[in-house]
Amino acid sequence: MSFLDLPPLHRAAGLIRLPGSKSISNRTLLLAALAAGDTEIHDLLDSDDTRVMLASLRQLGIDIAPIGPDSYRVKGAGGVFPVKEASLFLGNAGTAFRPLTAALALAGGRYTLSGVPRMHERPIGDLVDGLRQIGAAVDYLENPGYPPLTLQPAAIRLDRPIRVRGDVSSQFLTALLMALPLSGQAAVIEMSTELISKPYIEITLNLMARFGVKVERQGWERFSISAGQRYRSPGTIHVEGDASSASYFLAAGAIGGGPVRVEGVGRDSIQGDVAFAAALEAMGARIEMGANWMEARSPAHGKLKAFDLDLNHIPDAAMTLAVAALFADGPCTLRNIASWRVKETDRIAAMAAELRKVGATVEEDADFIRVVPPASLTPSASIATYDDHRMAMCLSLAALGGVPVRILEPECVAKTFPDYFERYAEVTAPVIAIDGPSASGKGTVAARVATTLGYHMLDSGALYRLTALAARKAGVAWEDEAAVAAIAAALPAEFEGERILLSGEEVSEAIRSEEMGDGASKVAALPAVRAALLARQRAYRRWPGLVADGRDMGSVVFPWAECKVFLTASAEARAERRHKQLIAKGVPAKITPLLQDLRERDARDTARSVAPLQKCAEAELLDTSNLSIEQAVAAVLGCARERIH
């Protein structure tokens, strides 16, 4: 069985650009396919569930072409799927299965829809009942009330309101709403029970409106679509970041100090799960929010507060609260979450079982769960994930209790967030940032500290040197900001131990020349180049930790670094070191021009407008003019021991 061992984590701080929302991605794909005209969709989520939707729509004859990273052009079929007979396999993707069932029931073709075994245990009877009321020919292939299904052509009659239950899954209503405009007739849906997860219906109505179809809503009981409305492409759609995925990072910030900022969703979001931030705030976390971002920090004083909340409106993000409860100051109750029982797994039972493994006392019932946090978490629990992405992502937060945690079958996160664990490391792995002027010894000291601690290493100067060399090879002037930034953004560089490759060619020595040092300092002064390399540098932050050396590691790239050192030496000492280094390599050199060159580079690095070389207030100053390498290494290790748990 595959597993991932998370190290004990003590702190979370950093910034994450969220992947696209699953709910918006799959709804938008279907609406674009049904609309008249072409739709460009940008920032689409790339995950198992969206791949299932893309593959199904293509199988149904929809032309979908990639036009860039996470961007597609969908040629809308104007309400008529070109393929009239197909067998679709929809995995465990509820956001594909339910809406496609309804759309295909009205499509006048012969289709079968199936999924993985768990999909065949997830109820769909309420949707099928609704479709049968309007004459659709939908049949169960195995167990009544559950997939797989067959659909046949049928005459659709919308002369009476459709009565549908809304207390098992709001996706049934979403599916009907999105499909009914295909009939061209006026349609009315009446809820025969209370509707759960209402914010997901708001997403549906919002997106339908963007595609030109207006739904009249009377409370949450009755929905009317007037006759003759057709989907029309809005031209271009940008998918928001996923608010449910944001919950893991916000919770990490609330538990592990923070700040953790997520970019891609915020105050202007159409997703109900942004309300998760309010639940964290009720626990005492400090939350800030902008139009397109949210940020969480631990309470100013003391622990997170216990809660007793009705979480019917945010069933997915509520799972994250169940794990945050481990860090609260008392028992926490999550109410009105019966829908958890019919999700990817029985999430109430699964959550109770796994929280007990880390030491919590848990009470569960049909529609609630109560979590009594332990005094300290049980180390080395093996967390089962039930092929449920959210179980894996939520429970990863337990490691913030300073205990190692084993996540079994972690690849299940691919359903909605394929690189979740890499991103989680980017806000939780400790960082030692070493900045300073040229030849101060940063690289030498950083490498030894990294080896001693078993940490990863980032030589950020090498990225600027590689950019300068790549520009030179491409015949691009170092002053041409846009062109050099484009090169930096797509830098074909690889680090294989000591070897550095550019487009597959070894350039380890070539980038160390004085000429490339000079070129690096010129391209590094260009704001667009620095912006192009920022995310790449942050991606080096991995467990068990990172030592990063450069000029702006502590100030810009890793402002959240636990340990920051400003390593310097007098210009004369540095020129002498560089001289020795060059002579040892057999490169002829003279002290005076080297000293002159260092001073010029210092001046350029210090005076530039973006990310200038400077000591951050919180950095420890280490002047190595009169220190041996061993003494400098010992001093940095001392700082790391003091500041990193």
Ligand SMILES: Nc1ncnc2c1ncn2[C@@H]1O[C@H](COP(=O)(O)OP(=O)(O)OP(=O)(O)O)[C@@H](O)[C@H]1O
């Ligand atoms: N404390 C020290 N005492 C004497 N020599 C040192 C000391 N620290 C480093 N050196 C030597 O100084 C030279 C320059 O060090 P290093 O390349 O690590 O500096 P750097 O700050 O990373 O430079 P750059 O920014 O140009 O990459 C190396 O030969 C190294 O062995």
Ligand SMILES: Nc1ccn([C@@H]2O[C@H](COP(=O)(O)O)[C@@H](O)[C@H]2O)c(=O)n1
């Ligand atoms: N974080 C950084 C790292 C480097 N630079 C610039 O690149 C030049 C080369 O760096 P070395 O550490 O390899 O000497 C350096 O002179 C800086 O101008 C930077 O700006 N930021």
